[in-house]
Amino acid sequence: MASVRSKVRGARVSIWLTGRAKGRRRGYAPAVGEADGLDLGKIVEATVRLLDAEGLGRLSMRRLAAELGVTAMSVYWYVDTKDELLELALDHAYAELDLPGEDGGDWVAQLRQLAHEHRRILVAHPWVSRLAGEYLNVGPHAMACVAAAQRAMRRAGLPEEALTGGLSLLFPFSYGFGGAGGRLAELCRAAGVTEDECYGEFVRTLREHPEYVQPPAAVDPVPAVLPAGHEQRDRDFNFALECVLAGLAAMRDRVAEQVRPTITPA
Amino acid sequence: MASVRSKVRGARVSIWLTGRAKGRRRGYAPAVGEADGLDLGKIVEATVRLLDAEGLGRLSMRRLAAELGVTAMSVYWYVDTKDELLELALDHAYAELDLPGEDGGDWVAQLRQLAHEHRRILVAHPWVSRLAGEYLNVGPHAMACVAAAQRAMRRAGLPEEALTGGLSLLFPFSYGFGGAGGRLAELCRAAGVTEDECYGEFVRTLREHPEYVQPPAAVDPVPAVLPAGHEQRDRDFNFALECVLAGLAAMRDRVAEQVRPTITPA
DNA sequence: ACCTGAACACCGTTCAAGT
DNA sequence: ACCTGAACACCGTTCAAGT
Numbered sequence: 001m002a003s004v005r006s007k008v009r010g011a012r013v014s015i016w017l018t019g020r021a022k023g024r025r026r027g028y029a030p031a032v033g034e035a036d037g038l039d040l041g042k043i044v045e046a047t048v049r050l051l052d053a054e055g056l057g058r059l060s061m062r063r064l065a066a067e068l069g070v071t072a073m074s075v076y077w078y079v080d081t082k083d084e085l086l087e088l089a090l091d092h093a094y095a096e097l098d099l100p101g102e103d104g105g106d107w108v109a110q111l112r113q114l115a116h117e118h119r120r121i122l123v124a125h126p127w128v129s130r131l132a133g134e135y136l137n138v139g140p141h142a143m144a145c146v147a148a149a150q151r152a153m154r155r156a157g158l159p160e161e162a163l164t165g166g167l168s169l170l171f172p173f174s175y176g177f178g179g180a181g182g183r184l185a186e187l188c189r190a191a192g193v194t195e196d197e198c199y200g201e202f203v204r205t206l207r208e209h210p211e212y213v214q215p216p217a218a219v220d221p222v223p224a225v226l227p228a229g230h231e232q233r234d235r236d237f238n239f240a241l242e243c244v245l246a247g248l249a250a251m252r253d254r255v256a257e258q259v260r261p262t263i264t265p266a
Numbered sequence: 267m268a269s270v271r272s273k274v275r276g277a278r279v280s281i282w283l284t285g286r287a288k289g290r291r292r293g294y295a296p297a298v299g300e301a302d303g304l305d306l307g308k309i310v311e312a313t314v315r316l317l318d319a320e321g322l323g324r325l326s327m328r329r330l331a332a333e334l335g336v337t338a339m340s341v342y343w344y345v346d347t348k349d350e351l352l353e354l355a356l357d358h359a360y361a362e363l364d365l366p367g368e369d370g371g372d373w374v375a376q377l378r379q380l381a382h383e384h385r386r387i388l389v390a391h392p393w394v395s396r397l398a399g400e401y402l403n404v405g406p407h408a409m410a411c412v413a414a415a416q417r418a419m420r421r422a423g424l425p426e427e428a429l430t431g432g433l434s435l436l437f438p439f440s441y442g443f444g445g446a447g448g449r450l451a452e453l454c455r456a457a458g459v460t461e462d463e464c465y466g467e468f469v470r471t472l473r474e475h476p477e478y479v480q481p482p483a484a485v486d487p488v489p490a491v492l493p494a495g496h497e498q499r500d501r502d503f504n505f506a507l508e509c510v511l512a513g514l515a516a517m518r519d520r521v522a523e524q525v526r527p528t529i530t531p532a
Numbered sequence: 533a534c535c536t537g538a539a540c541a542c543c544g545t546t547c548a549a550g551t
Numbered sequence: 552a553c554c555t556g557a558a559c560a561c562c563g564t565t566c567a568a569g570t
Contacts, residue, residue, distance in 0.1 A: 013457045017467050037534080060562065071536050073564085082563065133399050133445055136453065138468060164498070165505030168443055172506070176438025176445075179399055187402065191279045201283050202404060232430070239431030239517065240438070246520070247513025251505065254512070303553080326543065337555050339545085348544065536569070543562060550555070 014136040015087050021080050038070060040078045040088075047089045048125075055186065056127040083135070090131040091139025096121050099148045108245055110152035114145070115174045115241050122178030126186035129179025146171070158252050166248055173244055177237055196229055280402040281353050287346050304336060306344045306354075313355045314391075321452065322393040349401070356397040357405025362387050365414045373422035374511055380415050381440045381507050388444030392452035395445025412437070424518050432514055439510055443503055462495055 012018065046067050050059050061082055065072040079085045097117045100110040122129050131137075146167060153166045188195050278284065312333050316325050327348055331338040345351045363383045366376040388395050397403075412433060419432045454461050 013453050013459065013464060013467075017464070017471055061564085062562080073537080074535050076564075077534060130396075130399055133396055133449060136450065143472075162505060165502045166509070168502040169439065169506035169509045172442025172446065173435065173439045176442035177434055179442075180438065183399060184402065187279050193279065198279060198283070201279075205283055206409075236431045236434040239428060240435035242520075243432070243435045243510065243513030243517050245513070246516035247509030247511070250512035250516055251509050327545085328543080339556080340554050342545075343553060534570085536567105538566090538568100540565080541563095544560095546559075547557090548555105549557100551553085 012081070012083065014138060015084050016091075016136070016138050016140075020084060022078060038068065038074060038078060043068065043075060043078055043085070044088045044092050047085055048092055051089060051127045052125060055190075056130055086131055087135050087139065090128065090135060090137060091141050093121055093125050093128045094137075094139065094141035094145055096124075097141070097145055099145060100152065102151070107152040107156035110155075111149065111170060111245060111248075112241065114149050114152070115170065115244070118145070118171070118174040119178035119181070119237060122175065123182045123185060126182035129175065129182055132175065133179070153248070156248060156252060157256075158248065159255055162251065162255055165251075169244060169248070173240065177240065181233065199229075278347070278349065280404060281350050282357075282402070282404050282406075286350060288344060304334065304340060304344060309334065309341060309344055309351070310354045310358050313351055314358055317355060317393045318391060321456075322396055352397055353401050353405065356394065356401060356403060357407050359387055359391050359394045360403075360405065360407035360411055362390075363407070363411055365411060366418065368417070373418040376418035376421075377415065377436060377511060377514075378507060380411070380418070381436065381510070384411070384437070384440040385444035385447070385503060388441065389448045389451060392448035395441065395448055398441065399445070419514070422514060422518060423522075424514065425521055428517065428521055431517075435510060435514070439506065443506065447499065465495075 043064075047059070047064060050064060050067055054063075061075055062072045065075055068075070075085070079088075098113070099117070100113050105113075149167055149170055150163055153163055154160075158166050184195060184198070188198050191198075193201075309330075313325070313330060316330060316333055320329075327341055328338045331341055334341070341351070345354075364379070365383070366379050371379075415433055415436055416429055419429055420426075424432050450461060450464070454464050457464075459467075
C-alpha cells in the first residue's frame with residue numbers, strides 16, 4: 001500500500017504538498033552571478049508578464065519560450081508541467097499583497113486592508129481568480145495572507161474553534177467578489193466595450209425579454225449582478241465588507257454568550 | 267460607429283446579452299415528436315453528463331460528438347462555439363437549485379436555503395464554479411436565483427440602495443466556499459486520495475517546513491484552508507453563513523439609524 | 533547540466549461537399 | 552435543413568540527440 005505522500009505526489013494534487021521534482025536541483029531564487037541563461041525566477045516572471053498582457057487563454061509553452069528567446073522544451077528542464085508553472089505564477093501574484101503588520105491597527109482595519117488588497121490583485125490580474133479556482137492555492141504567499149487574517153481574527157476575540165469559520169467567510173467573499181470584477185473587466189476589454197456599456201446591454205436585454213428570468217418570478221427592479229460603474233461597485237464591496245465585519249463581531253459575542261444562533265426576522 | 271449591442275454581440279461577451287446566432291432557427295426546447303436526431307436540449311444534457319463524469323478538462327467537441335453518436339462538426343450546426351455550449355451548460359446547472367418560494371418562511375430561512383443550495387450544486391458539479399468564473403453567469407436560471415435572494419433581502423428590511431450590496435455579500439461567499447470544496451473533491455478524487463489524507467499531508471508539509479509561510483510570520487496553529495473532514499467543513503460553512511446573516515441584520519439596522527460604520531475593536 | 537528538433541496525440545474551428 | 556470528412560493552425564508533452 002503506497003503512502004499518502006507518494007499518492008498525493010504522483011497525482012500532483014499540488015506542488016506545495018508534494019514538492020517539485022526539479023526544485024531540488026535548482027532553487028526558486030537563482031544564485032548570484034547567473035545573469036544569463038534561464039532560471040526558474042525568470043520563467044515565472046515572464047509567465048506573469050504574459051498572463052497580464054495577453055490573458056490565460058493565450059499562454060502556451062511555445063509562446064512563453066519565444067518570450068524568453070528560447071525553445072519550447074527548454075522550459076521543461078525547470079518545470080515538469082504547465083500546471084506546475086501556473087501554480088508558481090499563482091502564488092507569485094499573492095506576493096503582491098500588502099499585508100497588515102503584526103502590530104498595525106485594530107482587527108477591523110486589518111481585515112479591511114486584507115479584503116481590499118485581495119480584491120485589488122484579483123482585479124489587476126484577472127487570471128489569478130481562475131488559477132485559484134483551479135489549484136489548491138496553498139503556496140507560501142497565499143498562506144501568509146491567511147495567517148495574517150487569522151491573527152487579526154484572534155485579536156478580534158474570535159475563539160479558537162471559530163477561526164476556521166471566520167476565514168471561511170472572509171476569503172471566499174473577497175475571492176468571489178474580486179474575481180467577478182476582474183473577469184468582467186477582462187471580457188469587456190477583449191470586446192472593446194466599457195463595463196457601463198455592458199451593464200446597459202444587460203438591463204436592455206432584461207427589459208426586452210421580461211420572460212427572461214421566469215420561472216419562478218419576474219425581476220423588477222433588475223438584480224444588479226453586473227456593475228453600474230466603478231463607484232457603485234466600490235459601494236457594494238464596502239457595504240458587503242462591513243457586513244462581514246459586523247457579522248464576525250456579532251458571532252464573536254454570540255459564541256461568547258453560548259447562545260444558539262437566532263436572528264429576529266423582519 | 268457600431269452600436270453597443272453589435273459590439274457586445276460581435277465579441278461574444280455572453281450569449282445572454284447578445285442572443286445566440288443559431289438560437290432563432292431552433293429553440294432551446296425541441297418540438298414534440300422530434301425524438302430522433304439532434305437538438306440543443308440533447309446536446310446540453312449530454313454536455314452536462316460528460317462534465318459530471320469526466321470533468322471539464324476532458325470535454326472536447328469530438329468527445330461530445332462521439333457520446334451523441336455523431337460527427338464532431340454536427341454539434342456546430344446548433345452552437346457557434348464551445349464557449350456558447352459551456353454557457354448553456356452553466357445555466358443548466360443553476361436550474362437544479364431548489365429556490366425558496368415567494369411566501370415560504372422568513373428571510374433568514376430563505377437566505378440559508380439559497381446558500382446551502384448554491385454550495386450543494388457547486389460541490390456536486392465541480393465544473394460549475396470554473397465556468398461561473400469564466401463567463402458572466404447571467405443566464406435565466408442564475409438570474410432567478412439572484413432574484414430570489416433579492417426578494418428575501420427586501421423582506422429582511424434592507425433598503426433598496428443596499429440590495430446590490432447584500433447580493434454582493436451572499437453570492438460571492440457561497441460561490442467561493444462551494445467552489446473551493448468542489449475543486450478539492452475533484453482533485454482528491456483524481457488523485458485517489460481522500461480529503462482527510464490530503465489535509466494530513468498539508469499539515470505535515472507545514473510542520474516539516476516551518477519556513478514555509480515566512481515571511482512575514484510563522485503560522486501556528488496551521489491555518490485551515492483545507493478541510494479536516496466533512497463535519498468540520500460543514501461547521502465552518504454554517505458559522506460563516508450565520509456571520510453573513512448577522513452582518514446583514516446589523517447593517518440593516520445601522521443604515522436605518524443613519525449611523526456611520528464603526529465596530530468596536532476587541 | 534542545459535538546450536534543441538522532430539514527432540505524437542490531441543485540440544477548436546473553417547470550409548466545401550454531401551443528402 | 553442537417554450532417555460529414557478533410558484540412559488548418561494550433562496545443563502539451565515525450566524522446567532521442569546535441570553541446
